[in-house]
Amino acid sequence: MDEEPPPSDPITELITTYNELNSSVISEITGNISPLEFMRYVARNRPFVFRGGASEWEATQTWNVPELKALLKGQSVNVAVTPKGNADSPTRDGDGELLFVKPCEEHQTFEEFIDFVSQQGVRVATSATSSEKEIRYAQTQNDNLRNEYATLFSHVERDIPWARIALQQVPEAINLWIGNSLSTTALHKDNYENIYVQIIGQKHFALLPPLDYACVNEQELPPASYMRDEDGILKIVKEGGEKVPFATWDPDREGNETVYSKLATPMRVTLMPGDMLYLPALWYHKVSQSCSEEGICCAVNYWFDMEFGGSLYPLCNFARSSGLAVLKT
Amino acid sequence: MDEEPPPSDPITELITTYNELNSSVISEITGNISPLEFMRYVARNRPFVFRGGASEWEATQTWNVPELKALLKGQSVNVAVTPKGNADSPTRDGDGELLFVKPCEEHQTFEEFIDFVSQQGVRVATSATSSEKEIRYAQTQNDNLRNEYATLFSHVERDIPWARIALQQVPEAINLWIGNSLSTTALHKDNYENIYVQIIGQKHFALLPPLDYACVNEQELPPASYMRDEDGILKIVKEGGEKVPFATWDPDREGNETVYSKLATPMRVTLMPGDMLYLPALWYHKVSQSCSEEGICCAVNYWFDMEFGGSLYPLCNFARSSGLAVLKT
Numbered sequence: 001m002d003e004e005p006p007p008s009d010p011i012t013e014l015i016t017t018y019n020e021l022n023s024s025v026i027s028e029i030t031g032n033i034s035p036l037e038f039m040r041y042v043a044r045n046r047p048f049v050f051r052g053g054a055s056e057w058e059a060t061q062t063w064n065v066p067e068l069k070a071l072l073k074g075q076s077v078n079v080a081v082t083p084k085g086n087a088d089s090p091t092r093d094g095d096g097e098l099l100f101v102k103p104c105e106e107h108q109t110f111e112e113f114i115d116f117v118s119q120q121g122v123r124v125a126t127s128a129t130s131s132e133k134e135i136r137y138a139q140t141q142n143d144n145l146r147n148e149y150a151t152l153f154s155h156v157e158r159d160i161p162w163a164r165i166a167l168q169q170v171p172e173a174i175n176l177w178i179g180n181s182l183s184t185t186a187l188h189k190d191n192y193e194n195i196y197v198q199i200i201g202q203k204h205f206a207l208l209p210p211l212d213y214a215c216v217n218e219q220e221l222p223p224a225s226y227m228r229d230e231d232g233i234l235k236i237v238k239e240g241g242e243k244v245p246f247a248t249w250d251p252d253r254e255g256n257e258t259v260y261s262k263l264a265t266p267m268r269v270t271l272m273p274g275d276m277l278y279l280p281a282l283w284y285h286k287v288s289q290s291c292s293e294e295g296i297c298c299a300v301n302y303w304f305d306m307e308f309g310g311s312l313y314p315l316c317n318f319a320r321s322s323g324l325a326v327l328k329t
Numbered sequence: 330m331d332e333e334p335p336p337s338d339p340i341t342e343l344i345t346t347y348n349e350l351n352s353s354v355i356s357e358i359t360g361n362i363s364p365l366e367f368m369r370y371v372a373r374n375r376p377f378v379f380r381g382g383a384s385e386w387e388a389t390q391t392w393n394v395p396e397l398k399a400l401l402k403g404q405s406v407n408v409a410v411t412p413k414g415n416a417d418s419p420t421r422d423g424d425g426e427l428l429f430v431k432p433c434e435e436h437q438t439f440e441e442f443i444d445f446v447s448q449q450g451v452r453v454a455t456s457a458t459s460s461e462k463e464i465r466y467a468q469t470q471n472d473n474l475r476n477e478y479a480t481l482f483s484h485v486e487r488d489i490p491w492a493r494i495a496l497q498q499v500p501e502a503i504n505l506w507i508g509n510s511l512s513t514t515a516l517h518k519d520n521y522e523n524i525y526v527q528i529i530g531q532k533h534f535a536l537l538p539p540l541d542y543a544c545v546n547e548q549e550l551p552p553a554s555y556m557r558d559e560d561g562i563l564k565i566v567k568e569g570g571e572k573v574p575f576a577t578w579d580p581d582r583e584g585n586e587t588v589y590s591k592l593a594t595p596m597r598v599t600l601m602p603g604d605m606l607y608l609p610a611l612w613y614h615k616v617s618q619s620c621s622e623e624g625i626c627c628a629v630n631y632w633f634d635m636e637f638g639g640s641l642y643p644l645c646n647f648a649r650s651s652g653l654a655v656l657k658t
Contacts, residue, residue, distance in 0.1 A: 044639025310373025
């Protein structure tokens with residue numbers, strides 16, 4: 001889209017003022033962080049990366065494919081299966097209609113899952129021509145580390161003390177993520193304060209502040225899921241039910257821009273094993289990943305309920321509805 | 330104005346969402362407050378009153394008219410003089426034009442000033458029919474407690490430790506206010522985090538969050554000042570120079586409403602001697618006062634620079650420009 005953003009309308013001013021007052025380079029913390037220091041970032045709704053903040057965790061020190069297999073021996077796990085590593089993302093079906101497509105969820109033994117993921121991860125890293133039929137990702141965001149993967153939970157921190165003390169609450173959910181470089185999480189936002197901890201491999205984040213609503217081209221998408229047909233091939237199947245409001249712009253690809261998208265200055269950060277990311281509530285994030293030599297990427301995240309009191313939530317909501325109203329006209 | 334606010338436009342939704350998620354009754358703190366607790370209020374941009382937080386200060390314990398006279402003997406002070414206690418406020422001149430009118434600033438000895446203020450304060454409190462020609466108020470907001478009134482400074486806290494530690498800065502300005510019940514400060518906002526401390530008498534605050542911009546009817550007012558004519562009578566004199574954007578709605582009076590004003594739910598709080606108020610950056614506040622038995626009201630406030638990084642400032646600015654744009658059409 002070649003159209004320029006309107007030079008002096010309130011939305012252009014909002015995005016450019018924010019960009020002038022805030023760096024698009026993420027703050028880095030090393031050493032230690034106190035609850036008060038953390039609260040200063042929460043107050044500004046600004047992310048930071050805490051390098052090495054989890055480097056001493058038992059998970060960071062000991063997890064690898066054989067160790068995880070031993071710990072989870074014989075357990076069945078929920079796996080998101082997609083043809084392109086595109087779980088929960090805006091995808092066009094055969095008719096070219098843009099849908100919000102959820103993965104095919106299947107249960108398999110952890111051994112079968114991790115062997116598939118790691119062998120694929122190594123194959124993709126070492127071969128220029130591999131063509132993969134399906135991508136698997138353990139990504140149930142339902143507090144799985146305290147449930148499905150409970151045997152691993154003692155290897156990570158129960159809560160994040162500086163966040164628990166500052167926010168005066170224990171985590172609402174703690175999630176484990178295991179996949180390989182073929183899975184990407186599409187640009188989206190969550191109503192949570194998020195502490196993201198890299199254990200194995202790398203995660204690459206592209207972050208946008210909540211007030212960039214008008215850049216992300218939120219659309220109401222019909223819901224759908226991948227399902228296997230009789231030959232086991234993954235097909236998109238539309239569901240009934242309410243449409244899903246979802247960002248359709250990808251900051252790394254042409255297409256689906258709004259007139260404001262070019263004003264966005266995504267903040268980019270790569271997490272290495274042992275690094276922690278504070279991803280503030282309502283920030284848009286797109287997440288891709290790189291594998292360890294074993295062909296896997298593993299992370300843990302802690303969701304804390306966000307504060308709906310105060311100004312941030314109503315004001316972000318206002319930026320969203322104002323953006324939608326302007327883009328509709 | 331009988332017109333109803335548009336039921337489903339983004340500004341109506343902004344104000345009503347905020348009111349649903351936030352009480353219009355102020356939080357009260359007693360006992361103690363830590364930097365971290367304070368920072369949680371800063372993060373939400375929400376006020377609180379700290380009852381008795383300054384009750385042990387030497388100022389609170391010892392200041393009265395004779396003591397202040399002794400401390401400031403022979404000193405000349407800057408006094409704001411107005412006919413109605415309306416320093417720095419939107420006022421109509423003889424032609425009915427609404428102007429931003431500053432007070433007549435005069436120097437007099439502290440003894441002369443405090444005798445005038447306190448005798449008037451007692452007279453007004455005890456007589457049903459007094460008619461006052463002029464109102465005096467010591468209200469220079471230029472760090473006066475560390476300059477003009479420096480001899481009093483050792484009687485108050487140098488900074489507010491829980492605020493200094495949380496905000497990582499010393500106060501930008503510390504101001505002393507001395508007046509009587511006839512002075513009122515018109516609804517306005519400041520780009521500062523403000524800790525307000527009551528020493529003598531009472532202050533009555535009406536507070537509105539920054540996102541209520543569309544309620545306050547900001548207008549561009551020509552600047553003016555009170556000046557004495559040859560008979561010593563205070564007259565409004567227009568100045569040249571840029572117009573001043575200023576709220577013209579008074580939450581306690583009919584007139585100057587916008588279509589959104591009825592959505593506002595002012596938060597009201599009265600400070601007693603020794604109470605402290607955290608007045609967050611950008612909050613609109615109207616301040617009136619009641620006198621002690623000596624006919625005066627005295628307060629001290631600490632201004633800390635606000636955080637322009639993060640989301641709050643750009644989003645509040647956006648609410649303002651959106652409100653102005655909608656009200657203009």
